[in-house]
Amino acid sequence: MLFLTVLLFSYTRVSQQIQGSTAEGREMISNPMLRHVQGTLEVVMNQNVSLSCHSESGPPPVRYTLFKGNQVIATLNRTGLTPVLFNLTINSASDVGEYKCKAEHRTPNDGKYSKSLNFRLIEPVSKPVLSSPSPQAKKGQNVTLSCFSENGSLPITYIFFREKKSMSRPMKMQKKEAAMFFLFINSSSDFGTYKCRAENSFPNNTKYSNSFNFTLAEKNKSVRSSTGLISTTNAEDTESYVIYTEIEYVKPEEEYANFTVFRKENEEAEKRTCGTVYSKVIIRDGVQAGPLRSPEWHQLSRQ
Secondary structure, X not given: OHHHHHHHHHHHHHHHHHHHHHHHHXXXXXXXXXXXXXXXXXXXXXXXXXXXXXXXXXXXXXXXXXXXXXXXXXXXXXOOOOOEEEEEEOOOHHHOOXXXXXXXXXXXXXXXXXXXEEOEEOOOOOOXXXXXXXXXXXXXXXXXXXXXXXXXXXXXXXXXEEOOEEOOOOEEEOOOOOEEEEEEOOOHHHHOEEEEEEEOOOOOOEEEOOOEEOEEOOOOOOEEEEEEEEEEEOXXXXXXXXXXXXXXXXOHHHEEEEEEEEEEOOOOOOOEEEEEEEXXXXXXXXXXXOEEEEEEEEEEEOO
């Protein structure tokens, strides 16, 4: 009787140890590792990707489940120690986001989750637009060039060129804003052809802008005027007064001078004063012109 009691006690202890060992073994399952086989987490549209999920320690699980957020994407059974592979295709922007996997035995309660993995969808840059707030310039002026791609994943790197020679360091823009290049117009060569280049992490995609040329700004129109009085007497004892007004415009085709001549006849002649307005075009189209008599004739009577 005593022997049976001892045997029963020993069996109970062994059974408890086996159950405890099994439970302990299940608790030793490590959190699985979720990896992107291709390495980079930047993906493009219609790209095929493979995700590896594997628990590196503990008894091998029999089920791996891939989640996107809280949605079950796929479940694979595995009895060995090799990782499982989940193959996906990025068909739309909704296919990127947070992924994680779960490793478990036959009961869901003993499962463990991996850390999250986040894909980022990258888009190619669009053709950049090169412009300037001051398209007209002159020597000695500071000007600004602006380069901007409307579409494309950030960051976007811009480089400015004059003719085919780069004239700026790469400018990596972390925000959706234009890259600015400041230039001093020092010589006529600074009126050459400008371009800019844009690129991001999208593979094999570099875009060049439109060509841009600064045009030589016309000088602002300025006016310089002067007046004077000249008195002359001719052989007929006729006294003339020349009241002249000169108005000069910077634009060559508009330079001219006006002269108004008043003649005062001698006392014996009829007392009257006559005025004639002359207009002389100084330069027009690079050719000096002669004086032009105004069609208007003024006679002023004086008592």
